[in-house]
Each structure stands twice: as C-alpha cells, then as structure tokens.
Amino acid sequence: MNADKTVKLADYVFDYIKKLGVKDIFMLSGGGCMHLCDSLGRSGINYICCLHEQGATIAALAYSHYKNDLGVALVTTGPGSTNALTGVAGAWAESAPLMIISGQVKTADISGKSGVRMLGFQEAPTVDIVKPVTKYAVTVSDPRKIKYHLDKAVHIAKSGRPGPVWIDIPLDVQAAKINPAKLKGFKPAKEPARSLKKEALRVLSMIEKSQRPVIMAGYGIRISGAVNDFLKLIKMLGIPVLTTWKGADLLTDENPYFYGRPGTAGQRGANFILQNSDLFISLGARLDFGQIGYEHSSFAREAKKVIVDIDPAELNKFRFKIDMPINDDCGDLIREMLLLKPSPKNCRAWLDYCSQVNEKYPVVLPQYRKKKKYISTYVLAEEISRNMMNGDIFVPGSSGMCSDIPMQVFKFKKDQRSLNSPGIGSMGFGVPSALGACVASGKKRVICTNGDGGFQLNIQELETIRRLNLPVKFFVLNNDGYASIKTTQRNYFGGFYVGSNSTSGVTLPDTIKIAQAYGFKAFYLDKTSAIKKVIKKILNSKGPAICEVMIDPMEAVAPKVSSAVEADGKMFSKPLEDLYPFLPRPEFLKNMIIKPIKEG
Numbered sequence: 001m002n003a004d005k006t007v008k009l010a011d012y013v014f015d016y017i018k019k020l021g022v023k024d025i026f027m028l029s030g031g032g033c034m035h036l037c038d039s040l041g042r043s044g045i046n047y048i049c050c051l052h053e054q055g056a057t058i059a060a061l062a063y064s065h066y067k068n069d070l071g072v073a074l075v076t077t078g079p080g081s082t083n084a085l086t087g088v089a090g091a092w093a094e095s096a097p098l099m100i101i102s103g104q105v106k107t108a109d110i111s112g113k114s115g116v117r118m119l120g121f122q123e124a125p126t127v128d129i130v131k132p133v134t135k136y137a138v139t140v141s142d143p144r145k146i147k148y149h150l151d152k153a154v155h156i157a158k159s160g161r162p163g164p165v166w167i168d169i170p171l172d173v174q175a176a177k178i179n180p181a182k183l184k185g186f187k188p189a190k191e192p193a194r195s196l197k198k199e200a201l202r203v204l205s206m207i208e209k210s211q212r213p214v215i216m217a218g219y220g221i222r223i224s225g226a227v228n229d230f231l232k233l234i235k236m237l238g239i240p241v242l243t244t245w246k247g248a249d250l251l252t253d254e255n256p257y258f259y260g261r262p263g264t265a266g267q268r269g270a271n272f273i274l275q276n277s278d279l280f281i282s283l284g285a286r287l288d289f290g291q292i293g294y295e296h297s298s299f300a301r302e303a304k305k306v307i308v309d310i311d312p313a314e315l316n317k318f319r320f321k322i323d324m325p326i327n328d329d330c331g332d333l334i335r336e337m338l339l340l341k342p343s344p345k346n347c348r349a350w351l352d353y354c355s356q357v358n359e360k361y362p363v364v365l366p367q368y369r370k371k372k373k374y375i376s377t378y379v380l381a382e383e384i385s386r387n388m389m390n391g392d393i394f395v396p397g398s399s400g401m402c403s404d405i406p407m408q409v410f411k412f413k414k415d416q417r418s419l420n421s422p423g424i425g426s427m428g429f430g431v432p433s434a435l436g437a438c439v440a441s442g443k444k445r446v447i448c449t450n451g452d453g454g455f456q457l458n459i460q461e462l463e464t465i466r467r468l469n470l471p472v473k474f475f476v477l478n479n480d481g482y483a484s485i486k487t488t489q490r491n492y493f494g495g496f497y498v499g500s501n502s503t504s505g506v507t508l509p510d511t512i513k514i515a516q517a518y519g520f521k522a523f524y525l526d527k528t529s530a531i532k533k534v535i536k537k538i539l540n541s542k543g544p545a546i547c548e549v550m551i552d553p554m555e556a557v558a559p560k561v562s563s564a565v566e567a568d569g570k571m572f573s574k575p576l577e578d579l580y581p582f583l584p585r586p587e588f589l590k591n592m593i594i595k596p597i598k599e600g
C-alpha cells in the first residue's frame, strides 16, 4: 500500500489484519458487507466460506484456541450479525481473542434513536446486542478513526483476560477513501512495571509448609504462553497436578505429576486428591461449578487456597476464604517461581496416596467392555484415545455425554491438543470447531466425538470440511437423542421424557445417509468387538470421514456428583469427593484424610 495515496477503507481493514499475521478468515458474505467481502477477496488472506455465521464464528474461535492468537470472522448486517452471536458468547466464556468484522447498513439508514425498528431491511442494533459478551464493540462512524478502532480492538482482545471484540462498519464507511498516512492510532496505557517475586516466594514457602499440596492447572497457563515453563516448574517442585477440562492437554498422561481431571463429572481419584489436599494452588483456572462443585463450603475445605487469576471478578466470586488471592498473570508467577529454582518437595506419602486412589478407581470399568448389544461411550473414548497419535487434535462436542465422557477417559499424548468449549457448553460446536482447528493447524488430523443431537446443529459445515478435503474424523454417538437430558428426566422427573428422544418428539436423521450426502466416507460401528479394527480404519482413511456408533440409549455419565431435591424443592449437591455411584461407606471413609461430611 502506498502511504501517500488514499485507499478504500475496506482494503485498509484487511491489509491491517494481514499485517497482524492472520492467515485465514471465516466468512459468510452479504450485500451489507459487500465492500469488505471484495477487499478480503483481494487481500491475499485465505478466506473460508462457512454456510452459517454461527459456524463461521465458532470455527474462528477454535482457530484462535489452536493458535493462541486472533481468530477473525466476517459477517453481514442484521441476521448475519445475530447469527454470529453464539460463537462470540463462546469466545467470551472461553477467554478467546476473537474479532468479528461486520457490515452495517449505511450511516444514513441506521434507525438509531428514531424509534422505528428499522428504516430499511436486514438491520440490527448489533453493537447494543453484542456489548455484554464482548470486550470492545463499536460501529465505525468516522472513517478516519478506523486505525484507532482496529488498534484498540486488537489490543483489548489479546490483553488481560482475552475475549471477543466486534468492529461493525456501515456500507458507506466500508467504501470511504482514507489516507493511511494520516490515520491516528490507539496507544495503550503503559503498564506499570511490577514483580511477582514476593508472591512467588510466599507460594513456595506455603508449599514447603504443606503436606498435601496440589496444583490445579487451567487454560490460563496456555493463554499466557507458559506451558513449557509450567512443565519445568512442576518437574522441579514434584507435587501433584490436576487439570481442568479446558486445560486437559497441558500435561500428557505420562507426565509423572499428572493425577487427573476432577469435577462434578470428574474422575473419582482426582476428586479424592483435590478434596484431601491441605494446599490448593489454582493457576489460570476459572474454578466454575463444574470444576469445584456447587457447594463452595465443602470444596477442599481443609486446604489453604492460593488462586491466581487475571480477572479480578473471578477472585471475588468464591464463597470460601482465599488465603492468597493473586490477581495477575499466572504465567508471570510461574516464570518468577522458576527463577527461584525451588527444590523438590518431599511428599512421597502424598504422591503414593494420589497414585493409589487413581489406580483403585479407573473410569472405564470391565463390564463396559462386555456390552453385547450396544457400545459404551467409555470404551469408545478409551479406544479412540489409545489409537490417536502424537500431534493429533481432539475435539469433543461441547455439550452432552460426547464431551463429558472423553474428559473422564482421555489420556493425552505428546503435542496433542484438545479443543473444547466447556464454558459455553453449547451443542453445535463439534463440527465448526473441528473445521477451525484443522485449518489453524495446517490440516492436522482432527478427531471429533459428537452427540447425535449436537451433530444436527451446524451440520452445514460438513460441506465446508468436504470442500477443503480436511482430515476430520467424526464419531457420531447414536443414543436416540439427548442422553444427558434423558438422564435428568429419569433422575428428577420419574422417567417422563419430554423433547429428549424419539418417543418424546426428537427424531434424528440417518447418520450414514448424511455422511453420504455430504460426500464423507461412512463407517458404522455397533459391536464392541469391532471397535479396534474400525477405529484404525477410520483414523487411517484419507480425508473426511463419519462413523455412526450405536450407543446404549440408557447410558449415563458415571461417576458424577449427585444432587438431591429437598422437601421445599431446593436442590443440594453432595461434596465433590462423594461421587455417585456411592462407594460403600467404610471404603469411602478409608480414602478420606480430612474430616468427612456427616451423611444424612
């Protein structure tokens, strides 16, 4: 671009994004973004045409996750923008720097404060709609401020706790001529120099004084680019580490300090470890209800708690005392601790306890492998995990058993990534996330487990995957609808099914026919004895593939925290260590180091 000449604003936008290093943009065109589409086409950036804006924004979110950098989507006015919302809410929940560029009707045609709903058509008050789920959202009304808004949006999206930003550009502004040399930018305020040495020393001293320390490793470690430093640190410290679902791929299963993934649908051993600890250190984990349970009062109740989170609001939400809240970047604390070269903690007895509870309570039980009529999701997930290679990408659908069970079962290998969105927990993330991850990785192999229900949402992106001939392998779990909802209806509504399976209003089309219609290789799996062979075949097949797997329609997630309904209708949850199916009480008590909560 010649700095002395004027250029079209839309051209400037994509030139700017290209210079940021963004190689791919997910889009769906429209008249309301016609200049932006034209400019993107001419920019040299690879553009991927999704078939629904929700698909485009979710794909851009997964792209951002994989690269730990900006993901970008381009959408049109009105419905194009409202359709994009779920991916944006996802990026908000999942702390991803997602940038949406949208078209808007001409400045003169914006209904604004006129009182009418819209003056023309395909208009929406986009910025007002997206404000609560974005870190920065603006309609660019003055073409001369485009650089300012782009600078600011990118800075905000990537700094602190990352999140989505939205730049809405009216048609006339898209077409406006600007002189790049005369544009004013945005300069972020300088952050005051700070050191976390004091905090690092204190955490190390707390570890030294503890007997049963545990680290909860969250996705924040990856966001702050500290994965390798973290691995070095835990090797030095030699204390047990648990991960969140979002941080599941931080540690391989072979790491000697990895002891599992706790939670309300967590592993029994990991929950015993968490609850019996006397020092709990959380690094970049949000610690939501799924991770630490609904009853804050019973969570790690005898442990001193150190919680490191860059978002101050997260530190204020807990209904228990935090002994040491650190409102800062967990990566900086990790690096500071490394500099102090801590010596290994001698906690052999505690490490032995951790190994023992994990060995005692495997997730995949022998009886699951003996199923004759159907396949157990547990056995399927175990076998998929076993056959995945170093560097493969795993995408669980983001809601339902297809996402919960793999998080209990999976054993991650070297350089594998798990791209999930457990925060937003939305159906319909599987297909577009697999697309975005595959593009971001330069066409690495992607394996996705998807519920038969969730598969229907954003199914249109199968065509995008086929068009690009991406090596994405879907396992679609046919369990006659919404298993997670069926479980709830069995547990709390006496088995009265409403809108959850084929007898209560939810019918689903034939997966094999879908695979064929979309030009995917199709596989079918209905026998446990055939799992190994079929999985190998699918994983070794070239290009995209779909495998329908016949799952027991009555299968449920286990173990899991159970809730009970009190006489007044209120729900209460058992403590995290006491998962359903309940252990015989004497056995349960044997595993407890801290004081158990009285039954009844």
Ligand SMILES: Cc1ncc(C[n+]2csc(CCOP(=O)(O)OP(=O)(O)O)c2C)c(N)n1
Residues within 6 Å of the ligand: 397, 399, 400, 401, 402, 403, 425, 426, 427, 428, 450, 451, 452, 453, 454, 455, 477, 479, 481, 482, 483, 484, 485
């Ligand atoms: C967009 C969206 N709508 C509704 C829900 C509520 N919901 C949670 S799980 C679930 C059922 C998912 O069914 P399926 O994808 O087949 O997974 P399964 O539980 O059967 O493994 C539903 C409807 C949701 N999470 N997301």
Ligand SMILES: [Mg+2]
Residues within 6 Å of the ligand: 400, 451, 452, 453, 454, 477, 478, 479, 480, 481, 482, 483
């Ligand atoms: Mg299902």
